[in-house]
Amino acid sequence: MSNIIQTTTELAIHMVSGYAKKGGVFTDATCGNGHDTLRLAKMGPSKLYAFDIQSDAIENTRRLLISEGFGPQLKDGTIELIRDSHENMRDHIGKSAHTAAPVDVIIFNLGYLPGGDKHITTGEISTRKAAETSLTLLAKDGLLCITMYSGHPEGQREKEALLGMASALDPRTYHSAYVNMLNQRNEPPELLLITKKTGGR
Numbered sequence: 001m002s003n004i005i006q007t008t009t010e011l012a013i014h015m016v017s018g019y020a021k022k023g024g025v026f027t028d029a030t031c032g033n034g035h036d037t038l039r040l041a042k043m044g045p046s047k048l049y050a051f052d053i054q055s056d057a058i059e060n061t062r063r064l065l066i067s068e069g070f071g072p073q074l075k076d077g078t079i080e081l082i083r084d085s086h087e088n089m090r091d092h093i094g095k096s097a098h099t100a101a102p103v104d105v106i107i108f109n110l111g112y113l114p115g116g117d118k119h120i121t122t123g124e125i126s127t128r129k130a131a132e133t134s135l136t137l138l139a140k141d142g143l144l145c146i147t148m149y150s151g152h153p154e155g156q157r158e159k160e161a162l163l164g165m166a167s168a169l170d171p172r173t174y175h176s177a178y179v180n181m182l183n184q185r186n187e188p189p190e191l192l193l194i195t196k197k198t199g200g201r
Contacts, residue, residue, distance in 0.1 A: 008181060008189040009109070012147050013039055015193060016105055019143040020045070024104035027051070027093065027137075029086035029130055034061030036107055041070050041079060048079045049093055051086045058083045086130035093137055102139035108146040110158055124157040128165055135174070135194065144194040151187035162192055173198050 013036070020026055022044035028037045031050035034057075040048055052058055058081050065074060073079040082092050086108070093103065110127060134144050146162060149155040166176040179191040 008147060008179075008191055011179065012107070012109075012145050012191055015191075016040070016107060016143060016145050017043065019141070019195075020105045025102070025139075027089065027103050027106040027134075029089065029106060029108045029134070030110065031061045031081070032057050032109060034064035036109055037061050037079075038064055038068055038070075040105070040107070041065060041068075041073065046078070048073075049082060049089070050079070051082050051084060051089060051092075053083065053085050055083055085126055087126040087133065089130060090133050090137065102142065103134075103137045104139050104142045106134045106138060106142070106144045108134075108144075110147060111149040111152075111155060123154055124161045127158050128161045131162060131165060135169075135196065138194075138196045140196055140198055142196055144192075146192040148190045148192060149187075150190065159190065166192055166194060169194070 020040065020043040023046045024043075025047045026040045026043070026045045026049070028040055028048070028050040031037045031052045034050075037048070037050040050061055052061070062074065062081055065071070065079060070079060074081070080092075084092065108127070108131070131144065131146065138144055148159045148162060150159045163178060166178070169176055174197060175195045177191075177193045179193065181188045181190070
């Protein structure tokens, strides 16, 4: 096994892999260029939702999935790419014939689209709303995994809002953990992990 604590993103995927059981329902709330969506697709979901507000992100994700052999899953609806804000995920999850919600794994990779317009970023208000909605969709023993970037002002506000939300969760219903790279420079990404102890929506 590679050294998973070298990068936050590798650690996030390692954590997700322990919860993403084959045949489960997964959501990538910020698909970006599709790399996390692809890794979830390779874990064998019965349904995979991927959200982004930017059409370039959706098309980049589509092209990557097709290049990796997941064209049939896009055609039959197993993988659904949705151009909408993650704060509206409840409007989409549970609406199709392929749904077997609640959702086993929900991942967020916050910030801006790599290679895209850096002025278009995820934001404090919509991200907190999306995280709160995610918790209502999460299955018992499911995982919400959020990669946070505090190196820009909106990212710092997102982080503070999310940590405040997670700190206030009822411990009878949720476990929450916060992971950061203590000795790394330049404000490396950090993880917020939340699991649900009770069932269903």
